[in-house]
Amino acid sequence: MADKTWSLLLDAELFTPISSPGFASSWQSRLFSPGAMVFDENGIIAVGEQAAIEEKWPRSQAAQVISAAGRLVTPGFVDCHTHPVFHNLRAHEFTMRIQGATYVDISKAGGGIRYSVRDLQQASEEQLLHVLLPRLDRFIANGTTTIEAKSGYGLSVEAELKSLRVLQRAAEQHPVDIVPTFLGAHEVPDAYRGRRQAYLDLVIEEMLPRVVEEGLATFIDVFCEDHVFTAAESRAVLEAGQKAGLAAKIHADQLHDNGGAAVAADVGAVSADHLEHTPEHMDSRLLAAQVVPVMLPGADFFLSSPIYGPARRMIEAGLPVALATDFNPGTCMSESMPMMLTLAGLQMRMTPEETLIAATLHSAMAISAHDRVGSLENGKQADFVIWDARSPAELPYHFGVQLVQSVYKKGRLAFQASAARQRT
């Protein structure tokens, strides 16, 4: 037994998903009560009932003892779908929507993604980093320790590279792990209106080689939707990305069923995201092709849509349904995974335990990171959250507030909530 090199977490209501051997999920989890965990900066060494852990790992031998004091402990959230690299907010569009404009109206008036594109093209790398870092602070303050992060508000060679470089710089400075995704095919930029194929050529022949050459992305993604890219175009983008060494993700079937999920199955995408309108017959194809379905209830909520992703149906089909925020300035301005748990419970009838598994282990699968994060199991990173809560159900139940007490990333304290709540 190592001496004075490991830390011991005690007195925890310790919740963790349990990994399944294959792709299909058995939705297993454990709640150790009281639970304990032994870890160091290299990873988790042991997890279990406190009595059993303490027998083998006595607290007198620990370099550090952390008491959760009866509080809930979970893995850090893995937010597997975010768009955090933009400059200014689009709060004015929120007001327009409330006054009756649709998302499509706003886009046609030069707003929406096109506004963010003009705005990002004018911003320097420094300015983008300056606004990105506080967003990462809010992710971690709400319990998220790993995010997938997309480019896609650049839509030119230089602006897409700039977006991905900003992610790389942020990752060097911030404890949140960032898995970068190249989303050059997010929209057809104004300069290419009526010349869709010319823009796709730019994405595939100029942007993609530069992104790969500079090592700026792990995934390639495309917005497959009636008013953006067709299924055939989306497939071409993803296959080009795969050929260049990136893994595929896709925005599929958000507003209509236009074959996005089928593209995901055909190319063997790691995840298919949104899926509000994916037909039931696709479920078995997604399972066979090992595509993780990612639900984004925050966007449905923010667009006041009555239609959410078919989470229950896909759970019954054995799919490892994942949850993410879809954080972006137009359709989901929220860095909060607990908020997504609440929406998944109320709107998609997922139980608290299901929402937690979807937001940790399954979302880690959606970015192929489940070998290192997404559960508190031996060998994984010690990424965990101590909550101001006593049970898993409290996270979706006690909504709209920050219940995080502290966050550990790779075994080190990375965030602590304000203790300075002053009383008279």
Added chain:
Amino acid sequence: MADKTWSLLLDAELFTPISSPGFASSWQSRLFSPGAMVFDENGIIAVGEQAAIEEKWPRSQAAQVISAAGRLVTPGFVDCHTHPVFHNLRAHEFTMRIQGATYVDISKAGGGIRYSVRDLQQASEEQLLHVLLPRLDRFIANGTTTIEAKSGYGLSVEAELKSLRVLQRAAEQHPVDIVPTFLGAHEVPDAYRGRRQAYLDLVIEEMLPRVVEEGLATFIDVFCEDHVFTAAESRAVLEAGQKAGLAAKIHADQLHDNGGAAVAADVGAVSADHLEHTPEHMDSRLLAAQVVPVMLPGADFFLSSPIYGPARRMIEAGLPVALATDFNPGTCMSESMPMMLTLAGLQMRMTPEETLIAATLHSAMAISAHDRVGSLENGKQADFVIWDARSPAELPYHFGVQLVQSVYKKGRLAFQASAARQRT
């Protein structure tokens, strides 16, 4: 001009509602950009454009200069409808509802309010205070500086008095102002099943005189609803309270139109709360009787109801529509007013400015406290929030996260968000 006794707030995007001379609201507000405010512990001395303020109140003369650094400043929220005195949470019922149980099913199985009643009766005053104080911390951490707070999980003479005494003790220890309401008529307790009139007699003849004698409440409230108290019973409770010196509030028409709003107009209640099913012809009666309509969108959201309060209709009718959380362990476990602003925008089509006015000035009217709180106008308390935001629209738009940077109560710093967001 006083020397070194006043504080100066500068560089603010300063938003404030403007009080109307009469009861009907003109929904006026001002955004001073950059704005400044002069205040001391007795109240606000001057508010306006920074240049004009500084001419008269030079910063060299100020005892304290606070820079908002271009951030949004608003009045502290007034949450005019909360039920914060309960012991344990009811997260397990949230899970039951997701699995298909209705709120009425849960109540019939001994859950719901009846669970909280048994639970509170067994808790000591100390235990209740111990769980109430962190809830007040969360109110202030989300920008609320004044709450109305109801009893109503006691339902016996001793347990109702205990609940109100806990509120009194908390108010002495915490910067959040508490306006207490006696809600003995929240439910018929188990011991009085089938003996409704006997319970109402207990409320009116035994509880009420004790509450008044000990000076424990400002308002009396009743839950007027098909499965609880009828319109006639509700009226009797409120009139008894008024006769004893309390002002009236009512839970009206939440699940059905059963005449609750009409009772409010008839007795001249200060507010009528919920109103999801209030018919349109009541709007002019509420206006004539000067009853503030309080919308509680958090409860509609939490119950997955498609029906929200008729806010737009009542705004058009000239009514000073107010917003509150309805914070309670069964139907709205959230201390966050910003979350209510988001729901009011998305679900009730209130603009960001309307939601802010409803959550400050109008909610102050709903507890007859608009002479001292609810706007940043001369003579009122210096209760204000500096937000991690630049415009009013950001508060509903940037949802599910805590955007409060700091909170001042009666001119003194009462809460500051964690600065300790650690980066590697």
